[in-house]
Amino acid sequence: MNDVILARALHVLAVVVWIGGVAMATGIILPAVRRGDLGPDRLKAFSAIERRFKPVARTAVLIVGLSGLYMVVRLDIWDRFTSAEYWWMHAMVGVWLLFAFVLFIASPFILHGRFRRWATERPDIAFPWLERAHWVLLVLALIATFGAVTGSHGWTAF
Numbered sequence: 001m002n003d004v005i006l007a008r009a010l011h012v013l014a015v016v017v018w019i020g021g022v023a024m025a026t027g028i029i030l031p032a033v034r035r036g037d038l039g040p041d042r043l044k045a046f047s048a049i050e051r052r053f054k055p056v057a058r059t060a061v062l063i064v065g066l067s068g069l070y071m072v073v074r075l076d077i078w079d080r081f082t083s084a085e086y087w088w089m090h091a092m093v094g095v096w097l098l099f100a101f102v103l104f105i106a107s108p109f110i111l112h113g114r115f116r117r118w119a120t121e122r123p124d125i126a127f128p129w130l131e132r133a134h135w136v137l138l139v140l141a142l143i144a145t146f147g148a149v150t151g152s153h154g155w156t157a158f
Contacts, residue, residue: 004074007048011067018060018099019051026134034127042127043119058103065096085156088147095144099137 015140029049032038072078080086081093102111120125 001042005069007070007074009039010063011071011114014018014060014063014067015145018057018064019138019145021057021060022134022138022141025049026131030127030131034131035142042123043116046119046127046130054103054107057099061096061099065100067091068096086151087157088144088151089146091140091147094142098140102137 030046033046033049035041036042080089115126115130119130
């Protein structure tokens, strides 16, 4: 079972990096960018930060997904996905899928160019929208994390 312990440790560490980064971006960096605290060119400031954090987030999301899948397969706990008692398993997978979609598909192929145009033409609308979207993602991630920690320790809402 040492392999499962290692997988769980990697899973938790990657979640800390990933969701911690989302919290930092949402609560501190994006408000500073929106207000122009990091310079008058808000798009340049945002792009510089995003360019550095995106590989970290992508790596963390991949580790979370692979380690989570490994634990489900290794422990043969697929049946948890058929029970409302394990709602947090669904929440973890849903949040993971949402972030994986945003980081690997939507951001590079859809959002990047559109947001750049929007932020150039209407920055007073684009940056508050970006901040609100991040708050939604952060709240969903925190709910899933809370559920996963409490649920994996035996506390159920049902």
